[in-house]
Amino acid sequence: MSSTLGTSMQDPVQIGADAIEASRVNGTKVYNTDGDSLGHIHDVVIGKRDGHVKYAIMSFGGFLGIGEEYHPLPWNILKYDERQGGYVVGLTVEQLQGAPRYAERDRPNWEDEAYGRRVNDYYGVGYY
Protein backbone atom coordinates (compact mmCIF):
# COMPACT_ATOMS: atom_id res chain seq x y z
CA MET A 1 0.00 0.00 0.00
CA SER A 2 1.58 3.25 -1.06
CA SER A 3 1.20 6.33 1.06
CA THR A 4 2.76 8.93 -1.17
CA LEU A 5 -0.15 11.31 -1.53
CA GLY A 6 0.12 12.87 1.88
CA THR A 7 -3.00 11.20 3.21
CA SER A 8 -3.03 10.16 6.82
CA MET A 9 -4.03 6.61 7.62
CA GLN A 10 -6.51 7.76 10.23
CA ASP A 11 -10.22 7.39 9.76
CA PRO A 12 -10.23 4.22 7.67
CA VAL A 13 -13.48 3.58 5.86
CA GLN A 14 -15.40 0.39 5.38
CA ILE A 15 -15.29 -0.52 1.73
CA GLY A 16 -17.52 -2.92 -0.12
CA ALA A 17 -20.74 -3.91 1.56
CA ASP A 18 -23.69 -1.58 1.12
CA ALA A 19 -21.93 1.15 -0.84
CA ILE A 20 -24.07 2.93 -3.42
CA GLU A 21 -24.15 6.24 -5.26
CA ALA A 22 -26.16 8.81 -3.28
CA SER A 23 -28.17 9.55 -6.42
CA ARG A 24 -29.34 5.93 -6.41
CA VAL A 25 -30.45 6.03 -2.77
CA ASN A 26 -33.05 8.53 -3.91
CA GLY A 27 -36.30 6.74 -4.62
CA THR A 28 -35.69 4.06 -1.98
CA LYS A 29 -38.92 3.28 -0.13
CA VAL A 30 -39.40 4.07 3.55
CA TYR A 31 -41.68 1.79 5.59
CA ASN A 32 -43.04 1.82 9.10
CA THR A 33 -42.50 -1.19 11.34
CA ASP A 34 -45.81 -2.68 10.14
CA GLY A 35 -44.43 -2.72 6.59
CA ASP A 36 -46.66 0.12 5.33
CA SER A 37 -45.03 2.47 2.87
CA LEU A 38 -44.63 5.99 4.29
CA GLY A 39 -42.85 7.59 1.36
CA HIS A 40 -39.52 7.44 -0.38
CA ILE A 41 -36.08 9.03 -0.08
CA HIS A 42 -35.96 12.26 -2.03
CA ASP A 43 -32.36 13.21 -1.19
CA VAL A 44 -29.86 12.93 1.64
CA VAL A 45 -28.18 15.78 3.49
CA ILE A 46 -24.46 15.35 4.08
CA GLY A 47 -21.77 17.35 5.82
CA LYS A 48 -19.63 18.66 2.99
CA ARG A 49 -16.58 18.46 5.25
CA ASP A 50 -17.17 15.47 7.53
CA GLY A 51 -18.88 13.33 4.89
CA HIS A 52 -21.56 12.07 7.26
CA VAL A 53 -25.15 11.68 6.17
CA LYS A 54 -27.15 13.80 8.61
CA TYR A 55 -30.69 13.56 7.25
CA ALA A 56 -32.65 11.52 4.79
CA ILE A 57 -35.23 13.75 3.18
CA MET A 58 -38.36 11.67 2.85
CA SER A 59 -41.06 12.72 0.45
CA PHE A 60 -44.50 12.04 1.78
CA GLY A 61 -47.82 12.35 -0.03
CA GLY A 62 -48.36 14.37 -3.14
CA PHE A 63 -48.76 13.14 -6.67
CA LEU A 64 -46.20 13.73 -9.40
CA GLY A 65 -44.53 16.27 -7.14
CA ILE A 66 -47.73 18.31 -6.68
CA GLY A 67 -48.40 18.98 -3.03
CA GLU A 68 -45.44 16.86 -2.03
CA GLU A 69 -43.97 17.50 1.40
CA TYR A 70 -40.48 16.75 2.58
CA HIS A 71 -39.66 15.37 6.00
CA PRO A 72 -36.05 15.52 7.13
CA LEU A 73 -35.43 12.36 9.16
CA PRO A 74 -32.26 12.09 11.24
CA TRP A 75 -30.23 9.42 9.50
CA ASN A 76 -29.79 7.27 12.61
CA ILE A 77 -33.53 6.63 13.04
CA LEU A 78 -33.55 4.79 9.70
CA LYS A 79 -32.64 1.13 9.53
CA TYR A 80 -31.97 -0.46 6.17
CA ASP A 81 -33.94 -3.66 5.68
CA GLU A 82 -32.48 -5.99 3.08
CA ARG A 83 -35.64 -8.05 2.71
CA GLN A 84 -37.85 -5.08 1.86
CA GLY A 85 -35.06 -3.32 -0.02
CA GLY A 86 -35.89 -0.14 1.84
CA TYR A 87 -35.59 1.77 5.07
CA VAL A 88 -37.72 1.20 8.15
CA VAL A 89 -38.56 3.87 10.73
CA GLY A 90 -40.49 3.38 13.97
CA LEU A 91 -42.92 6.20 13.23
CA THR A 92 -46.67 6.39 12.81
CA VAL A 93 -48.39 8.52 10.21
CA GLU A 94 -49.63 10.70 13.10
CA GLN A 95 -46.07 11.28 14.30
CA LEU A 96 -45.05 12.24 10.78
CA GLN A 97 -47.97 14.62 10.44
CA GLY A 98 -46.77 16.54 13.50
CA ALA A 99 -43.14 16.47 12.41
CA PRO A 100 -41.04 19.24 10.86
CA ARG A 101 -41.70 19.30 7.14
CA TYR A 102 -41.53 21.71 4.24
CA ALA A 103 -42.72 22.22 0.70
CA GLU A 104 -40.19 22.54 -2.12
CA ARG A 105 -40.45 26.33 -2.22
CA ASP A 106 -39.60 26.52 1.52
CA ARG A 107 -36.43 24.48 1.33
CA PRO A 108 -34.62 24.94 4.65
CA ASN A 109 -31.14 26.26 5.08
CA TRP A 110 -29.35 23.13 6.27
CA GLU A 111 -26.61 25.24 7.81
CA ASP A 112 -29.15 26.74 10.24
CA GLU A 113 -28.40 25.06 13.58
CA ALA A 114 -31.73 26.08 15.11
CA TYR A 115 -33.54 24.18 12.36
CA GLY A 116 -31.37 21.10 12.91
CA ARG A 117 -32.02 21.24 16.64
CA ARG A 118 -35.77 21.43 16.06
CA VAL A 119 -35.71 18.36 13.83
CA ASN A 120 -33.45 16.31 16.07
CA ASP A 121 -35.38 17.29 19.21
CA TYR A 122 -38.65 16.17 17.62
CA TYR A 123 -37.20 12.72 17.06
CA GLY A 124 -35.27 12.63 20.34
CA VAL A 125 -31.96 12.31 18.54
CA GLY A 126 -28.67 13.64 19.87
CA TYR A 127 -26.55 16.31 18.21
CA TYR A 128 -23.72 18.68 18.94
Added chain:
Amino acid sequence: MSSTLGTSMQDPVQIGADAIEASRVNGTKVYNTDGDSLGHIHDVVIGKRDGHVKYAIMSFGGFLGIGEEYHPLPWNILKYDERQGGYVVGLTVEQLQGAPRYAERDRPNWEDEAYGRRVNDYYGVGYY
Protein backbone atom coordinates in the same frame (compact mmCIF):
# COMPACT_ATOMS: atom_id res chain seq x y z
CA MET B 1 -35.93 16.72 24.35
CA SER B 2 -38.32 13.81 23.89
CA SER B 3 -36.97 10.34 23.40
CA THR B 4 -40.14 8.45 22.70
CA LEU B 5 -39.33 7.07 19.30
CA GLY B 6 -37.02 4.33 20.44
CA THR B 7 -33.92 6.03 19.16
CA SER B 8 -30.75 5.62 21.14
CA MET B 9 -28.80 8.74 22.03
CA GLN B 10 -25.58 7.24 20.75
CA ASP B 11 -23.86 8.53 17.66
CA PRO B 12 -24.85 12.21 17.90
CA VAL B 13 -24.43 14.13 14.69
CA GLN B 14 -23.10 17.57 14.07
CA ILE B 15 -25.92 19.74 12.85
CA GLY B 16 -25.73 23.04 11.08
CA ALA B 17 -22.42 24.03 9.59
CA ASP B 18 -21.63 22.68 6.14
CA ALA B 19 -24.75 20.55 5.69
CA ILE B 20 -26.06 20.34 2.13
CA GLU B 21 -28.20 18.04 0.02
CA ALA B 22 -26.03 15.40 -1.66
CA SER B 23 -27.63 16.30 -4.99
CA ARG B 24 -26.24 19.82 -4.60
CA VAL B 25 -22.70 18.62 -3.91
CA ASN B 26 -22.73 17.30 -7.47
CA GLY B 27 -21.17 19.85 -9.75
CA THR B 28 -18.79 21.19 -7.08
CA LYS B 29 -15.38 21.87 -8.59
CA VAL B 30 -12.28 19.91 -7.63
CA TYR B 31 -8.92 21.68 -7.71
CA ASN B 32 -5.33 20.63 -7.24
CA THR B 33 -3.18 22.43 -4.69
CA ASP B 34 -2.05 24.90 -7.37
CA GLY B 35 -5.66 25.96 -7.84
CA ASP B 36 -6.06 24.31 -11.27
CA SER B 37 -9.44 22.76 -11.91
CA LEU B 38 -9.23 18.97 -12.24
CA GLY B 39 -12.91 18.23 -12.68
CA HIS B 40 -16.12 18.31 -10.71
CA ILE B 41 -18.06 16.07 -8.37
CA HIS B 42 -20.40 13.84 -10.35
CA ASP B 43 -21.87 11.94 -7.39
CA VAL B 44 -20.87 10.61 -3.99
CA VAL B 45 -20.88 7.00 -2.85
CA ILE B 46 -22.33 6.39 0.60
CA GLY B 47 -22.80 3.39 2.83
CA LYS B 48 -26.53 2.82 2.82
CA ARG B 49 -26.31 1.53 6.38
CA ASP B 50 -23.51 3.51 8.04
CA GLY B 51 -24.29 6.78 6.26
CA HIS B 52 -20.64 7.61 5.60
CA VAL B 53 -19.50 9.10 2.34
CA LYS B 54 -16.87 6.70 1.03
CA TYR B 55 -15.99 8.15 -2.37
CA ALA B 56 -16.50 11.29 -4.31
CA ILE B 57 -16.87 10.41 -7.97
CA MET B 58 -15.00 13.07 -9.88
CA SER B 59 -15.69 13.55 -13.54
CA PHE B 60 -12.61 14.39 -15.50
CA GLY B 61 -12.34 15.46 -19.10
CA GLY B 62 -14.97 14.88 -21.71
CA PHE B 63 -17.39 17.36 -23.15
CA LEU B 64 -21.13 17.32 -22.50
CA GLY B 65 -20.76 13.84 -21.07
CA ILE B 66 -19.07 12.49 -24.20
CA GLY B 67 -15.88 10.68 -23.37
CA GLU B 68 -16.21 11.63 -19.74
CA GLU B 69 -14.34 9.49 -17.26
CA TYR B 70 -15.12 9.00 -13.60
CA HIS B 71 -12.50 8.82 -10.90
CA PRO B 72 -13.58 7.52 -7.51
CA LEU B 73 -11.61 9.50 -4.92
CA PRO B 74 -11.59 8.32 -1.31
CA TRP B 75 -13.55 10.97 0.55
CA ASN B 76 -10.82 11.67 3.08
CA ILE B 77 -8.29 12.86 0.49
CA LEU B 78 -10.62 15.78 -0.36
CA LYS B 79 -10.50 18.97 1.67
CA TYR B 80 -13.27 21.50 1.29
CA ASP B 81 -11.94 24.99 0.65
CA GLU B 82 -14.37 27.75 1.52
CA ARG B 83 -12.51 30.41 -0.44
CA GLN B 84 -12.62 28.50 -3.72
CA GLY B 85 -16.04 27.02 -2.95
CA GLY B 86 -14.72 23.63 -3.98
CA TYR B 87 -12.65 20.62 -2.99
CA VAL B 88 -8.87 20.44 -3.12
CA VAL B 89 -6.87 17.26 -3.63
CA GLY B 90 -3.11 16.91 -3.54
CA LEU B 91 -2.95 15.12 -6.89
CA THR B 92 -1.28 15.86 -10.19
CA VAL B 93 -2.90 15.24 -13.55
CA GLU B 94 -0.33 12.48 -14.06
CA GLN B 95 -1.41 10.76 -10.84
CA LEU B 96 -5.03 10.97 -11.95
CA GLN B 97 -4.22 9.57 -15.37
CA GLY B 98 -2.80 6.45 -13.73
CA ALA B 99 -5.65 6.17 -11.24
CA PRO B 100 -8.62 3.80 -11.27
CA ARG B 101 -11.29 5.25 -13.51
CA TYR B 102 -14.25 4.12 -15.57
CA ALA B 103 -16.58 5.20 -18.31
CA GLU B 104 -20.31 5.42 -17.63
CA ARG B 105 -21.05 2.08 -19.28
CA ASP B 106 -18.51 0.35 -16.99
CA ARG B 107 -19.96 1.62 -13.72
CA PRO B 108 -18.32 -0.39 -10.94
CA ASN B 109 -20.14 -2.46 -8.40
CA TRP B 110 -19.49 -0.44 -5.26
CA GLU B 111 -20.16 -3.48 -3.11
CA ASP B 112 -17.12 -5.22 -4.64
CA GLU B 113 -14.48 -5.08 -1.92
CA ALA B 114 -11.64 -5.89 -4.31
CA TYR B 115 -12.49 -2.78 -6.31
CA GLY B 116 -12.60 -0.63 -3.17
CA ARG B 117 -9.24 -2.01 -2.07
CA ARG B 118 -7.72 -1.20 -5.45
CA VAL B 119 -8.91 2.39 -5.27
CA ASN B 120 -7.89 2.95 -1.67
CA ASP B 121 -4.50 1.31 -2.19
CA TYR B 122 -3.78 3.58 -5.15
CA TYR B 123 -4.31 6.62 -2.96
CA GLY B 124 -2.67 5.10 0.13
CA VAL B 125 -5.87 5.36 2.13
CA GLY B 126 -6.86 2.97 4.91
CA TYR B 127 -9.94 0.74 4.88
CA TYR B 128 -11.33 -2.27 6.64
